[in-house]
Amino acid sequence: MAKVAINLSTGSIQQEEIIVGIDLGTTNSLVAYIHPETRQPHAINDLDRGTIVPSVVHFPAGGDTPIVGTDAKQYLLTDPQNTIYSVKRLLGKSYKDLGNHATELGYRVIDDNSEGLVKIRVGEKFYSPIELSAEILKELRSRAEHALKTPVNKAVITVPAYFNDSQRQATRDAGRLAGLEVLRIVNEPTAAALAYGIGLSPDEEKTVAVYDLGGGTFDVSILRIQQGIFEVLSTNGDTYLGGDDLDRAIYDYWAAEYQLSAVLFQNPSRQQELRLLAEEAKKQLSQQDSLEFDFHGTQLPLSKAKFNSLVGPLVERTIVSCRQALTDAKLTPTDLDAVLLVGGSTRVPLVYDSVSAFFKQPANSSLNPDEVVALGAAIQADILGGNRRDVLLLDVTPLTLGIETLGGLMDPIIARNSKIPTKAGRQYTTSVDGQVNLKISVYQGERDLVSENRKLAEFDLRGIPAMPAGLPKVDVNFILNADGILKVEAIELRSGTSQAVEIKPQYGLTDDQVEKMLMDSLTFAREDVAARMVIEARTVAEQMLYQVERFVEKNHQHLTEEEITLTAAATQNLREALEAKDKDTILKAVDELEALTSPYAERVMNISIKQAMAGKKIE
Known part of the structure; x- marks a missing residue:
């Protein structure tokens, strides 16, 4: 039925x-x-x-x-x-x-x-x-x-x-x-x-800039769209610059100009009120030339001209990023077919004017900038749902491909639904001092534990130079070609030692088996994530124990008896927490051991520096 x-x-x-x-x-x-x-x-x-x-x-x-x-x-x-x-x-x-x-x-x-x-x-x-x-x-x-x-x-x-x-x-x-x-x-x-309608036609070829000024971040990207494929030519920006900073510029001006700092420091709720007024001022000055607010008896005027002078340096920082993005893409403003605006802060007229002037064309702000993404x-x-027949949808990999890491966890390299052909990689290292071989096990599936996924292949990268744990750098790359054949390469960067394996049967799973693996990944998502977090917490704890014990062994002469006793008690507490198999209990014990030993490590570092510099002149 x-x-x-x-x-x-x-x-x-x-x-x-x-x-x-x-x-x-x-x-x-x-x-x-x-x-x-x-x-x-x-x-x-x-x-x-x-x-x-x-x-x-x-x-x-x-x-x-x-x-x-x-x-x-x-x-x-x-x-x-x-x-x-x-x-x-x-x-x-x-x-x-x-x-x-x-x-x-x-x-x-x-x-x-x-x-x-x-x-x-x-x-x-x-x-x-x-x-x-x-x-x-x-x-x-x-x-x-x-x-x-x-x-x-x-x-x-x-x-x-x-x-x-x-x-x-x-x-x-x-x-x-x-x-x-x-x-x-x-x-x-x-x-x-896509929201602006670019890239929906398979025979369309365009190069566009997307200027995205959000509440807390800014980025600009240069895209080339050919035959429905979007290529990011360059990206630049500032993850600590956004509309909040424009508000802050107004806030700081009012606080300094009208001597509000003492009142604000003593009353956090007044800080929030002034922040909200600053945000409202930004919005109103996008539509009018001046305003005045009453802030508990103090009049706070602001003109659009003053607002522009306050936020001008911030807007100029975004233009510097735009200039760098174009340089990285080896393009000039005249090479662009369109400039698209994203993010609520692009409603500020100075932003629109500055962006349009830099790119030498009117920026497109016809869609709601908050909603466009x-x-x-x-x-x-909708394209993925198969409802747009006119848009080319490239072949994708049906299940995630990855390798086994410490604790039997699945580390995804190529995510499910990635377009093929594709290539992706991660960098790994050794977990034991002097380790010369690294076993690489390749899995397919959506679960966090490899025991719940399907094993595709396994090989050893041999001949890694014996070094302390963490020093070798091993690149593992997955190359999935258009025929669905997966090649896995591993190379140790310091020595050049390499090994590769090709996995020819594409997936060997029926549609029902793939569907069951996907359903299981959702059904057991909470359990899987909980298990992963316990394993990750245990790994952090074991590394911490290893580091602290080596530190005390090498530097006991710089520690007092009381410090050694306290450290021993904290490490024992962490060992007992490991038995509890509870993420929060383990991480709390790790946090306490870290807080206890950090000052010791800093002190020993200072002693080492003094000894190294003894008798030397600094010019």
Whole structure:
């Protein structure tokens, strides 16, 4: 018996499953879909809150269920330790990647002194950026299901063009944890171009610039579109520049000009009020020449001319990025067919004028800049759903391909639904001192543990020079050709030692087996992610124990008896935590050991530097 779906919001028979497009943003996120009758993209609108969902997650005291979006935003100043924002900046990154920016956040990012991915501590619990992003995606999915009155299980999610493999995989994992099968990760500028109608015709050839100034980030991409294929020629930008900085320029001016600093310092709620007034001033001055606000008896005037002088240097920074992007693409402004504007901050007239002047043509701002990326993602979803017969859809790989890493985890290299032919790779290292062989096991499937996936091949990379753990650099590359034949190459960069294997049977799975593997990956998503996080926590803990024990053994003469005793107790506490097999318990013990030993390591480093410099002159 055939099944017929009826969309309760439109009353129409729904011929195909709805696939939504999601713009998972640093500051704001939103979800869009293609209307089944008009075939036009629409951003899903909550009647009370609009289309935009702030990318903010708040954890109330004593509550397990987080608050997401508009309702969470109010806690940014009143309870910053338990309110997470800008989590997109943390996706797929280690603490070392963040550098000084980690201290600028209002919440606590854990430094485990390793290359491991960051974790955020909220009370006694530890969250990964993937889990937090999943909460935002769950809210978007819930909104879509509420508005469309139908289950939503599939999505296309956008990411910046500069996102690396790790960041893209983290986004995909977040979607799966939110109960979504992520059919494709799409570059934001590609989605924007699709929304503007560029690239939908297979015989179209264009070169465009996409200027994206959002709430917290800025990037510009130069795209070449040929025969339905989008190629990113160059990308540039600033992950710490956006509309929030324009607001901050007004805030700082008012605070200094009208001597508000003391009042603001003593009253956090007044800070929030002034920030909101600054944001409102930015919006109003996009439409009028001057304004004046009353701030608790103090009059705060601002003219458009003054506003332009305040934000001018920030806008100029974006133009510098545009100039560099063109240089990297080896193009000039006259080589571009169009300049597309994305992001709410492009509504500021100075931004529009500056961009149009630089590129020597009027920028295209005909679509809602807040919605354009999500609308494009919805169009891409419609293409994947097979509803646009005029658009060429290249062959894709049906299941994720990856290798086994420490703890029996699957590390994806080529994601499911990647266009073929394709090539992707990752860099690995050894985990044991003096290791001379590295076993590479290739798997296919969507589960986090390799034991749940299908093994395709295994080979050894032999002859790695004996070095301390972590020093060898091994590149593992997957090359998947148009016939679906997978070649796996491994090369140790320092010695040039290499090995390769070709896996000829493309997949050897029936459609039913592929479908079951996909369904299992969603059904067991939470269990899989929980298991992965315990294994990753154990790996971090074991590395920490190894490093601390070696440190004490080599530097015990620089430590007091009390410090050695305290360190021994903390390491024993970590060993006992490992037995608990609970992620939060293990990470708490790691955090405590790190906090205890960091000052010792810093002191020993200073002693070593003094000894090395003894008797030497600095000129």
